[in-house]
Amino acid sequence: MVDQTNPTLGIMAIAASGLKAQQQRMRVIAENIANADSMAKDGNGDPYRRKAVVFAPTDVEGGGQGVKVAQVLPDQTPFKQDYDPGNPAADKNGYVKLPNVEPLVEALDMKEAQRAYEANLNVIDAARSMEMRTLDLLKQ
Numbered sequence: 813m814v815d816q817t818n819p820t821l822g823i824m825a826i827a828a829s830g831l832k833a834q835q836q837r838m839r840v841i842a843e844n845i846a847n848a849d850s851m852a853k854d855g856n857g858d859p860y861r862r863k864a865v866v867f868a869p870t871d872v873e874g875g876g877q878g879v880k881v882a883q884v885l886p887d888q889t890p891f892k893q894d895y896d897p898g899n900p901a902a903d904k905n906g907y908v909k910l911p912n913v914e915p916l917v918e919a920l921d922m923k924e925a926q927r928a929y930e931a932n933l934n935v936i937d938a939a940r941s942m943e944m945r946t947l948d949l950l951k952q
Contacts, residue, residue, distance in 0.1 A: 822874030823939045829870060829878025830932035835883045837865045837925045841918050848913040855903035860911040862887035887912055 840863050847860035868882035888910045931945030 819874075820943045822872070822876045822941045824936055825872040826873045826876045826878045827932040827935040827939070829880060830874050831929060831936075833865075833867055833879045833881050834925045834929040835930065838922060838929070840884055841922045841925060844913050845915060845918045845922075848915050848918070850911060850912055851899075851901045851908060855908075857901075859891060859901075859909050860913065861891075862889070862911065867910055873878045887918050 844862050851859045863884050864887050865881055866883040866885060867879050869877045870880040872878040891912050892910040893907045894910055895906055896902055896908045899908045901908045
């Protein structure tokens with residue numbers, strides 16, 4: 813429940829929690845994209861494993877529930893494999909493990925996170941405008 817004495821603060825706190833969560837999500841996505849072409853140093857190791865953000869509800873100042881990043885978990889989808897027997901990272905069968913990162917999926921996730929971030933900014937702007945309009949009405 814949003815604080816009824818000043819609902820704008822609760823609304824802004826909820827939107828601010830969304831901004832922070834989406835910002836963390838975008839950082840994880842950027843890390844995934846940056847490591848999309850990395851590989852293990854030898855055939856025994858694993859390459860970079862994609863990370864995924866898990867959100868959870870959280871209580872915010874002013875009342876109401878916002879969102880937070882509860883965990884950043886490794887994606888357990890199997891690694892891609894490429895046949896390259898001359899590569900130092902190849903296993904005994906000549907296959908190189910590649911990260912389980914799909915750049916197109918990451919780009920789409922980034923776009924979705926950006927839109928959610930912008931939506932939260934719009935909520936803050938609208939709440940601020942309503943508060944300013946209320947102050948203007950009270951001055952009259």
